[in-house]
Amino acid sequence: MFFRRSKKNKIHTAPPSKTLEDKKKKETQKNIDPTVQEINQVLKNDLDFVQRDLKFIGKHQAVIMYLSTLVNKDTINKDIIKPLMNFEPNKEDVIKDSPNILLNQVIYNAEGQTVTQIDQIIDGILRGKAVLLIDGMKEALLFAVEEVDKRSVDQPDGEQVIRGPRDGFIEHLQTNISLLRSRLPTPDLRLENMEIGEMTKSKVVVGYIDGTTNQELVDEVKRRLQQIDTDKILDTGYIEQYIQDNPRSPFPQIVFTERPDRAVGNLVEGRVVIMMDGSPLALVCPATLNQFYHTPEDYNERALMSSFVRIIRFLALNFSLYFPSLYVAILAFHPELIPAQFAVAVTSGRSGVPFPVFLEVLLMEIAMEVLREATVRMPQQVGGAISIVGVLVIGQAAVEAGFVSPITVVIIALSTIGSFATPAYNAAVAFRLLRFPLIILAGSLGLLGLAVGAMFIINHMLSLRSFGVPYLSPVAPTDWQGFKDSIFRSPLKWLKKRPEELHTHNTKRLSEKNNIKKKNVLGPKENRGNEDG
Amino acid sequence: MDNKRDITVLQFTMILISTSVSIAILGMPRMVIDYAKTASPTASLFGALLILFGILLITYLGKIFPKQTIVGYSELLLGRFGKFLVFLLAIYAIIITGLESRHFGEIIKSALLTDTPIHVSILLLGLLFVTASFHAPTTFAYIHYFYIPLTVAPIMFILLMSLTDVDWVNIMPILGNEASYYNIAQGGLVVTQVMQNFIIISVIIPFMRKPLDAMKAGVWGWLISALVLIMTVSFVLAVFGVNEVRDMTWPTLVLGRLIRFPAEIFQRIDAFLLIAWIVAAFTTVFATYYFAVRVLRELFKWKSQVKVSIFIYPVVFLIALWPNDILHLYDLLGTYIANNALFLTLGVPVLLFIVAKVKGYKVKGGTPS
Numbered sequence: 054m055f056f057r058r059s060k061k062n063k064i065h066t067a068p069p070s071k072t073l074e075d076k077k078k079k080e081t082q083k084n085i086d087p088t089v090q091e092i093n094q095v096l097k098n099d100l101d102f103v104q105r106d107l108k109f110i111g112k113h114q115a116v117i118m119y120l121s122t123l124v125n126k127d128t129i130n131k132d133i134i135k136p137l138m139n140f141e142p143n144k145e146d147v148i149k150d151s152p153n154i155l156l157n158q159v160i161y162n163a164e165g166q167t168v169t170q171i172d173q174i175i176d177g178i179l180r181g182k183a184v185l186l187i188d189g190m191k192e193a194l195l196f197a198v199e200e201v202d203k204r205s206v207d208q209p210d211g212e213q214v215i216r217g218p219r220d221g222f223i224e225h226l227q228t229n230i231s232l233l234r235s236r237l238p239t240p241d242l243r244l245e246n247m248e249i250g251e252m253t254k255s256k257v258v259v260g261y262i263d264g265t266t267n268q269e270l271v272d273e274v275k276r277r278l279q280q281i282d283t284d285k286i287l288d289t290g291y292i293e294q295y296i297q298d299n300p301r302s303p304f305p306q307i308v309f310t311e312r313p314d315r316a317v318g319n320l321v322e323g324r325v326v327i328m329m330d331g332s333p334l335a336l337v338c339p340a341t342l343n344q345f346y347h348t349p350e351d352y353n354e355r356a357l358m359s360s361f362v363r364i365i366r367f368l369a370l371n372f373s374l375y376f377p378s379l380y381v382a383i384l385a386f387h388p389e390l391i392p393a394q395f396a397v398a399v400t401s402g403r404s405g406v407p408f409p410v411f412l413e414v415l416l417m418e419i420a421m422e423v424l425r426e427a428t429v430r431m432p433q434q435v436g437g438a439i440s441i442v443g444v445l446v447i448g449q450a451a452v453e454a455g456f457v458s459p460i461t462v463v464i465i466a467l468s469t470i471g472s473f474a475t476p477a478y479n480a481a482v483a484f485r486l487l488r489f490p491l492i493i494l495a496g497s498l499g500l501l502g503l504a505v506g507a508m509f510i511i512n513h514m515l516s517l518r519s520f521g522v523p524y525l526s527p528v529a530p531t532d533w534q535g536f537k538d539s540i541f542r543s544p545l546k547w548l549k550k551r552p553e554e555l556h557t558h559n560t561k562r563l564s565e566k567n568n569i570k571k572k573n574v575l576g577p578k579e580n581r582g583n584e585d586g
Numbered sequence: 587m588d589n590k591r592d593i594t595v596l597q598f599t600m601i602l603i604s605t606s607v608s609i610a611i612l613g614m615p616r617m618v619i620d621y622a623k624t625a626s627p628t629a630s631l632f633g634a635l636l637i638l639f640g641i642l643l644i645t646y647l648g649k650i651f652p653k654q655t656i657v658g659y660s661e662l663l664l665g666r667f668g669k670f671l672v673f674l675l676a677i678y679a680i681i682i683t684g685l686e687s688r689h690f691g692e693i694i695k696s697a698l699l700t701d702t703p704i705h706v707s708i709l710l711l712g713l714l715f716v717t718a719s720f721h722a723p724t725t726f727a728y729i730h731y732f733y734i735p736l737t738v739a740p741i742m743f744i745l746l747m748s749l750t751d752v753d754w755v756n757i758m759p760i761l762g763n764e765a766s767y768y769n770i771a772q773g774g775l776v777v778t779q780v781m782q783n784f785i786i787i788s789v790i791i792p793f794m795r796k797p798l799d800a801m802k803a804g805v806w807g808w809l810i811s812a813l814v815l816i817m818t819v820s821f822v823l824a825v826f827g828v829n830e831v832r833d834m835t836w837p838t839l840v841l842g843r844l845i846r847f848p849a850e851i852f853q854r855i856d857a858f859l860l861i862a863w864i865v866a867a868f869t870t871v872f873a874t875y876y877f878a879v880r881v882l883r884e885l886f887k888w889k890s891q892v893k894v895s896i897f898i899y900p901v902v903f904l905i906a907l908w909p910n911d912i913l914h915l916y917d918l919l920g921t922y923i924a925n926n927a928l929f930l931t932l933g934v935p936v937l938l939f940i941v942a943k944v945k946g947y948k949v950k951g952g953t954p955s
Contacts, residue, residue, distance in 0.1 A: 498699065516725045
């Protein structure tokens with residue numbers, strides 16, 4: 054019986070997307086009935102499909118069709134139907150040249166175009182356009198009346214700053230582009246459009262600055278995008294996975310951001326920005342490791358402070374990677390490394406702990422990851438409770454029960470908090486992930502295992518390239534210009550050139566003359582002068 | 587513009603330094619001092635000068651053939667025989683890789699992990715350099731460049747800290763008490779064994795941004811690495827004196843153990859210095875292995891570098907297991923290889939140089955187009 058059923062299913066007629074291929078050749082005719090029938094064949098059963106019959110100039114039959122969920126009905130009524138009905142031609146034969154007259158003189162409030170292919174009409178309807186067919190006129194008119202619900206421009210949750218703009222990208226591409234354009238009113242900003250995904254037909258935009266961004270880079274990004282052949286792209290994350298250089302690496306090779314100011318900053322530095330309709334996250338490529346612990350705020354605050362914060366973040370990143378394994382290696386294999394008094398304190402704290410230190414740290418790390426994941430997934434009201442319960446109660450109870458030693462808890466807390474200090478979520482996860490093999494190596498081979506593991510990671514990073522840019526630049530290979538903006542953030546005055554690894558066409562960031570003379574205008578008279586600040 | 591992405595002069599210099607400053611620096615002073623007594627600094631200088639000669643020849647050949655590796659131009663100059671010579675060089679590199687891996691294993695066994703079987707540390711090191719050998723020469727350069735502070739700085743740190751223990755009487759007389767020329771030469775040869783890995787630059791030169799600058803970079807690299815080696819030998823001699831050194835297996839390691847850190851953060855610092863030795867061991871072994879992989883790949887026109895570097899490794903591992911014990915290992919490294927390998931590593935460049943001159947090849951000015 055089951056067999057019979059499956060056979061029946063096979064007889065099912067081809068889906069409209071396949072029959073559309075045939076409709077490509079079909080053109081609209083003066084008689085609108087066959088066209089209306091073709092469109093109805095595809096869309097008739099759909100809940101939101103609307104077909105309205107009208108009489109144009111009292112005698113010509115006209116049909117307007119659209120998907121009611123994607124369009125603004127007010128616009129259709131006010132800007133299309135009303136002028137159409139009020140129109141009174143002077144001559145009868147106006148219908149011959151009607152498409153242009155209608156578009157330019159009658160329905161001038163709506164943005165329209167003429168099409169003649171049926172598949173284009175259906176495609177237009179599916180994208181929220183209204184189609185107008187008039188009997189006796191060969192061309193069909195498509196009007197852009199789409200309206201999609203969108204949220205307002207909001208503060209980006211993932212990348213919060215203390216000092217800096219508060220707006221973030223949203224899911225609506227046009228809004229995002231307007232955020233970019235308003236910050237970059239230069240004629241050199243190029244936003245090239247393409248469509249990816251056989252079913253989702255996602256609108257993807259490649260943004261770059263003409264004359265600054267390396268043209269080979271732009272071509273390569275576009276080439277990789279064009280080669281994506283898939284049915285769906287739901288977020289820029291899909292795109293990232295398709296176009297990144299090394300998909301097997303734990304390290305992210307493309308930066309994502311929801312901040313327009315960061316996107317603009319990267320555009321001006323000579324990188325390429327990829328945006329997509331339906332995703333509030335823009336991709337920035339190429340990326341180096343440095344970018345993952347930088348924040349846009351670093352440039353807003355004074356150089357000394359930003360440098361300090363960056364060093365802290367870099368240390369935190371290293372803490373999160375190496376601290377637990379170093380602890381395991383020293384305690385399990387080389388206790389002679391630490392001063393005797395401290396060693397006694399540690400071992401007395403560990404007395405009664407039933408596991409070897411390696412297992413203890415591993416278990417605690419796993420528990421910590423579980424807690425972290427639970428806090429992310431729970432609704433916000435419950436999430437806060439979990440983190441307090443997790444850290445305070447479980448930690449305290451575990452120590453009191455003799456399950457773990459107090460120092461282990463400190464070490465684990467340091468490494469976990471260290472990873473939270475990393476601004477880029479994906480980089481933090483990569484480092485947290487690598488912590489586990491390092492702990493296992495350190496637990497089985499001591500410092501040798503730790504050193505070999507660390508070198509393995511560093512070798513891998515040194516071999517990584519993002520669009521040909523070495524991942525660890527500007528450290529290896531050294532670029533002294535880029536070095537000024539890596540672990541340290543030099544004063545803006547010193548950052549005279551764009552990063553060398555991007556091979557921009559226009560390397561100069563500011564002119565040599567950029568030397569602001571400061572006068573003590575409010576000071577005592579004798580001190581006023583051309584003294585440099 | 588593409589040139590910008592290739593290996594720079596600075597990176598090239600660093601490659602030379604990091605291949606020369608290897609884990610052998612731990613035991614090398616003892617062997618030199620064993621032969622040359624107080625004339626050891628002089629002997630080291632002699633050995634280093636021999637290496638300088640080789641570096642000059644190789645970089646000169648690189649200037650004549652800026653677009654070819656040693657495989658390319660030796661075939662051009664000597665045909666089949668040239669290919670055979672380069673094959674021998676690759677075999678030499680594989681043997682050195684194996685023995686140095688064993689050397690590494692022995693040091694780890696005695697200083698860090700006494701109960702762990704030696705095979706484990708050898709295999710771990712193998713895993714590191716085999717996977718690192720998958721990549722292009724630029725990555726090779728980046729890796730050496732990145733690790734150089736981790737290898738040279740600790741050695742300099744040890745030498746600086748041991749300044750307080752130095753007794754300059756130990757180093758006098760600088761030409762040795764009753765050292766013969768033979769002894770000095772023998773001591774020098776030990777130093778050449780450590781520095782012989784310079785040969786790997788012959789496969790790197792064509793990937794430089796400006797191959798014509800190779801000679802300058804080569805001299806700088808030689809200068810710094812020779813300085814490090816001679817200083818290490820001199821300091822070890824000055825701190826311990828001839829007789830004491832002869833009883834130690836790894837005098838430089840003992841030198842590191844002498845260091846007391848003023849602040850009481852760490853009880854002993856030598857285990858951390860061992861991390862520096864691990865890095866140093868890796869960079870050297872990686873260099874020789876990479877040389878072997880690149881040469882064999884070009885020689886036999888194999889396509890996949892990944893496969894080559896995986897399939898050569900078992901040979902390296904077997905060679906690493908070849909010495910019976912550490913005495914046998916030092917016999918092989920300090921005597922057989924030190925005495926004979928120079929015929930190959932220095933002889934091949936001399937031969938190629940002479941043939942190139944006889945055939946009338948000249949350095950063409952300017953960067954190659």
